[in-house]
Amino acid sequence: MKKICLLACLVFVFTMVSGTAMADVIKGKVGVTGRLGFDIPGDGVFSQNSTLNDYRANAGVIFGGGFLYGLDQNWAAELDITNTRFDVDHFQGGNPSASIVNISLGTQYRFIPQEKLVPYIGFGLDVLLNDLDGYDVDTIAAGHVAGGVDYFLLKNLALNAEAKIVAGPEADIDLNGRRVGRFSTTNFSTTFGVRFFFN
Numbered sequence: 522m523k524k525i526c527l528l529a530c531l532v533f534v535f536t537m538v539s540g541t542a543m544a545d546v547i548k549g550k551v552g553v554t555g556r557l558g559f560d561i562p563g564d565g566v567f568s569q570n571s572t573l574n575d576y577r578a579n580a581g582v583i584f585g586g587g588f589l590y591g592l593d594q595n596w597a598a599e600l601d602i603t604n605t606r607f608d609v610d611h612f613q614g615g616n617p618s619a620s621i622v623n624i625s626l627g628t629q630y631r632f633i634p635q636e637k638l639v640p641y642i643g644f645g646l647d648v649l650l651n652d653l654d655g656y657d658v659d660t661i662a663a664g665h666v667a668g669g670v671d672y673f674l675l676k677n678l679a680l681n682a683e684a685k686i687v688a689g690p691e692a693d694i695d696l697n698g699r700r701v702g703r704f705s706t707t708n709f710s711t712t713f714g715v716r717f718f719f720n
Contacts, residue, residue: 547591558712563705581607617654663689
């Protein structure tokens with residue numbers, strides 16, 4: 522049994538690395554993406570004893586995925602949903618956990634495929650569902666700019682790497698109906714993932 526599993530794995534790896542995969546235009550194709558990476562959120566402020574103090578947001582992890590649809594040879598529409606989780610230091614004497622769920626609707630301009638490599642740039646709108654343990658944080662609309670590359674292992678399967686900047690206004694942090702701080706929604710992320718095209 523072990524030999525069969527080993528042989529299957531070797532065949533799979535050989536297919537992935539030695540195939541004649543060529544990047545193809547994605548007009549009319551639907552793709553699904555899964556991604557995981559790191560996020561650097563912006564620092565915010567909180568009020569204590571009538572003075573404003575800065576809090577520090579630590580680097581966190583981001584994960585999620587979405588869908589891609591090829592509009593024509595170069596343009597694609599994209600829907601992504603990601604979740605960023607990170608810790609906050611020195612917020613009113615505590616270290617609460619925070620998260621940002623980003624519902625992102627955007628578009629990509631994909632450059633003409635170069636064999637297996639397809640670089641792209643993207644931009645769009647984001648709805649940020651913000652959370653800080655023990656507090657109420659407003660939902661905010663924001664925007665993003667991204668750049669990345671797909672590396673095709675097979676005609677319908679690609680590895681993906683992307684860098685993305687999300688920028689939006691600060692969100693109010695409330696406790697018992699009183700504003701106690703402002704939550705920064707600006708962040709920079711780097712993700713790696715897999716993209717699969719169905720047709």
